[in-house]
Amino acid sequence: MLFLAVTIVTYVIFYVTPSDPARLAAGQGATPADVERVAERLHLDEPVWEQYGRFLWQLVGEQSLGESFVNRQDVNDIVLRAAPVTAALVFGGAIFWLTLSIPIGIISALKPRSLVDRAGMVFVLIGLSAHPVWIGLIFAYFIGFKLELTPITGYADFFNPSQEQGGPVQWAYHMLLPWSTFAILFAALYVRLIRANVMETMNEDYVRTARAKGAPERQVIRSHVLRNSMLPVVTILGMDIGIALGGAIFTESIYSLPGLGRQVLQSYENFDLPVIQGIVVFSTLCIIIFNLIVDLLYAVIDPRIRLT
C-alpha cells in the first residue's frame, strides 16, 4: 500500500511539473521530429496512467526499474552502484552518532546540571541549529583543507583495491569527514532523546524496587534502567536509518560521494524519471524493511511484545 502510494505520488508530481524530458533527453540541437521520436521511444507520448502501469508491470514481472531517460543505463544498476555508498555513509554515521550520544546522554541524565550535562546541551544546540551543509563546509575547510588531515571529496571503493584509491583503509579515510558531518545532527537529537528516556526510567517504580532490594547504583542503572530506556531509542534508530538510506542528499553533495542522494539530485536536474522513481522505490523498500527489523528487534528486547 505504502509502496503504491509513494510511487503514484512520484509519477503525478513528475507530470505536473512543467518540463519536457523528451527534449532534454534528445539533446540540444534536436529537431522537433527528433524530440517526437525520442518521446515515442521513451513512451512519454502515452497517458500518465499507461506509463505508470508499464512501470509497475516491469517492476513486478521483470524486477526491472527500467532505463534511464538520459543515458539508457539500467536503473537497477544505477541504484545498486549508488546504494552501497549511501549505506556506508549511513551505517558508519549511525555508529558515529551512537558512540557519541549514548555515553553523553546517559551521563547527563544521571548527573543533571553537571558539567557534562551542560556541555552536552551546548553540543545539542549546535548540532540542531547548524545546517549539515554549513558543518560540512566548515569541516572540509578546516580539517580537510587547512590541516590536510583527510581528503575533502571523493569516495574510495572498499572492495576493489585495484583502482588507484581503494581498500578498507582508504575507504574509511575518505569517509571520516562525511561520517562526522552526517552524524552531528543525529548525535544531537539522540543525546536529547537518550537523556530524556533515561531520566524518565529513573523515576519508574521498579527502579525504586531495585534500590529497595539493596542493589548498588551501578547495578540499578545497568540492569534496570538502561535496557528499559533504550526501547524507544531502538524504534527511532530503525526509522532514521531506513529514511537516511534513501539518500543523505546534503552530505553526499558536499563531499561528492556517488551515493543515492547525489544521484537523485542529478537525475532531478535532467528530469530522469526512471532513475528518480528507482531511488524512491529503493528507499521506500528500505523504510519498510527497517520498520520490520525494528519490530522484530523490539520483540527481542521487550518481552511484553514477544509472541507466545
Add this chain to the structure above:
Amino acid sequence: MSLLEVRQLRTSFRTDDGIVKAVDGVSFSVEKGKTLGIVGESGCGKSVTCLSIMGLNNPRNTISEGEALFKGQDLLQMSPRKLRALRGNDIAMIFQDPMTSLNPVHTIGKQLVEAVMLHRDVTGRDAKLRALELLKAVGIPHADRRIDDYPHQFSGGMRQRVMIAMALINEPDLLVADEPTTALDVTTQAQILRLMRTLQEEFETAIIMITHDLGVVAEVADDVVVMYAGKVAEEGSVDEIFTRPHHPYTWGLLGSLPRLDADVERLVQIQGSPPSLLKPPRGCRFHPRCPYVLDVCDSVVPELLPVSNSPQHLQACHLDEETKDREVQKLLAGTLAEAS
C-alpha cells in the same frame, strides 16, 4: 529495645515553590514481630516517612533529620554502603502498585535471584531454588513453571505476591509495606493481607503497614499511628484507637469507615482536604477542618501527650478529655454499634 525506633523524624523537599515539610517531627517505634499501622489521608507523609527510613528519597532535593534507630543503629546517619547492605536483607519494602514495581524486561525469577545474590554468597542455582521456595510460600500456582515468566504475564494480585516473595526472600526483621493492597480488588486484598499475616508468623517479621484504610489496620495492626499533615495526631494500640479515639481527625476517619453491622444513614466525611505542606496552617494543622475547633487551636501547636490512665496512648489535641469522652461515646453509639 524496640526493633525500630524513630525519633523526631523530619523530611523536607526542596521544590521550585519552596520547601515542603512532608514529615515534621514524627516519632514511633516498632517491636519485633509486631505490626504497626500508619494511617492517614493521601499526602499526609506516610510514604515519605517510610522512604526516609529506607533512604530511598531522592537525595538531590530531600533533607531528613532526626533519628531512625534500627537495632540501635541510626539509619539516617549510615553510609550508603552500609544502608544498602541492610536494605533488602534486614529491612525490606513492598510498594503500592504491583503493576509497575517489577521490571518488565526481566523474568520474575531473575529479579528474585538478584535479591538473593545481592546479600547472600550463594550460587545462582541455590538462589533460584530459594526463589522457587518463596514463590511457593506466597501461593503462586505452578511456581516451578512460572518462575521464568515475565511480570506482564501475572495478574495484579499475583504480582504483589511476587513482590512479597522478593521482600521476604532474605528473611528480613522488618517489612515496610506501603499500601500493599490499595491497587488490588477487595477479594485479592483480603488474600494478600491473610498471606502477609501467615508469613509474618512464619518469618517473625515486624511490619510497618502504611494504609489509608482503617479496615486494613483493624485487621492486621497491633499498634497504630494516625498521621495528619506530616505530624502524628494520635498513636496507641489498635484497641485504644478503635475504642477510645482521642483526636477529632481519628473520629473523622472512623466515621467515614463503611460498616455492615451498624445502621448508618450516611457516611460521615471530613470536610475539606489536607492542607498544602508548603504553607501549613498555624497552630494545630487540623484546625481549619475540625468541627470542634477552639480559640487556641489556630495559634498553639498541640503537643503529643499521653492520655490520662493510658500512658502508651498519645494524642495531640487541645480538646479537654470530658468533651472527648462524650463525643467518642456518641461516635461509638452511632457508628460502632458493637465496639470490638
